Amino acid sequence: MRNIASVPRVSLGLFPTPFYKLEAISARYGRNIWIKRDDLCGVALGGNKVRKLEFLLAQAQADGCDTVFTTGGAQSNHAMLTAACAARLGMDCKLFLKDRGVTGRRGNLVLDEIYGAPVRLVDTDDYQDIYREMEAEAAGLEARGHRCCRIPLGGSTPLGTLGYAAAARECAVQAMAAGIRVGHLVSATGSGGTTAGLLLGAGLFLPGARVTGMAVDPQPFRETVLDLAAGAAALLEASFQPQEKDLQILDCAGPGYAVPDPAATPAILELARTEGILLDPVYTGKAWAGLLAQVKAGGFEGEGDIVFFHTGGAAALFAMDLPGASN
Known part of the structure; x- marks a missing residue:
């Protein structure tokens, strides 16, 4: 083992x-x-996602990524912590969140802004719609020479x-x-x-x-x-x-x-x-x-x-x- x-x-x-x-x-x-x-x-x-991100972002760094994408609900703890950890590592972070629940400037959406992560709210109940939008933006960035890490729901x-x-x-x-x-x-x-x-x-x-x-x-x-x-x-x-x-x-x-x-x-x-x-x-x-x-x-x-x-x-x-x- x-x-x-x-x-x-x-x-x-x-x-x-x-x-x-x-x-x-x-x-x-x-x-x-x-x-x-x-x-x-x-x-x-704080929160459980940090332990996951220690492994996921280590792999992203090894792959030479400069930008991190992830998703979740509008008040996603995972998304907020991904933004915080990416900022600490000097990586850009882009969040694609469901336009559901509490979407005003409250809770984690305030923290996402503080950590410098732009948020795109997607009007859907299906995460596959979000992954498609996320992939399209990541592909555009990679065409311009960036390396992107895609982290799925919850890491x-x-x-x-x-x-x-x-x-x-x-x-x-x-x-x-x-x-x-x-x-x-x-x-x-x-x-x-x-x-x-x-x-x-x-x-x-x-x-x-x-x-x-x-x-x-x-x-x-x-x-x-x-x-x-x-x-x-x-x-x-x-x-x-x-x-x-x-x-x-x-x-x-x-x-x-x-x-x-x-x-x-x-x-x-x-x-x-x-x-x-x-x-x-x-x-x-x-x-x-x-x-x-x-x-x-x-x-x-x-x-x-x-x-x-x-x-x-x-x-x-x-x-x-x-x-x-x-x-």
Whole structure:
């Protein structure tokens, strides 16, 4: 097997990110629940995409690229973090985003502007339309001598997936130092790459740990996650055969992708008011609410503690309402 440290990677985040037990929440729910603070990774407002971009932009640099293209929703965390990381590396970044949801000068669209990334809003529900527009502009730039890197939705490719295999290894080291056994890794699932990386990383570095993806998009993610994990394993020349019990995907989309769910608001407020941690209303908030619902229902069976990966997204709190919130 190839060592993950041997895969080219550019340093962008401040790792390892904090890892600690949520004492008040654990006492309240009768389970040991830990948090991995990837929202504190040191780039912009933080988030999981930085780990993926360390691998993806290293490849872009190796290919001699000077311009990065990517896509997402209007308030995409991935797009914003791609703009931030590209700026840090001296690369141009162009964002092609869906003209859906909150499109005014709020949240991540403000940050995209601050990082100098021009945004084209595309009036479509189909990302294939966006990829066609993106490819046309990239082809024009390349005809003029530029080299362009195209990063798909969420940075969820086998190479990007390695970011969260590395995160699982990081978590394994921290868990060993804390003297705990990790039984469950939980994260939001929006394009599949983070959950796939955790699945691969658990198989390699946390034997016996199960992975739960809280799906914030009403898409069938299981095959996507398995395919991405297998592709990342192939890059490492690793033998990887996940068992049925190793992965579960739970539907936490609520009213729909990028739409706040009033049912998640109490969980968001509870974490803020007991642990001082902010979650956004469309990704981490839904995932956290799903985790607590499972704990209440007797889920996450077996031995070992639960680890929640905080994947960022705080800018959404400044772009949309938190339904049902009160003083």
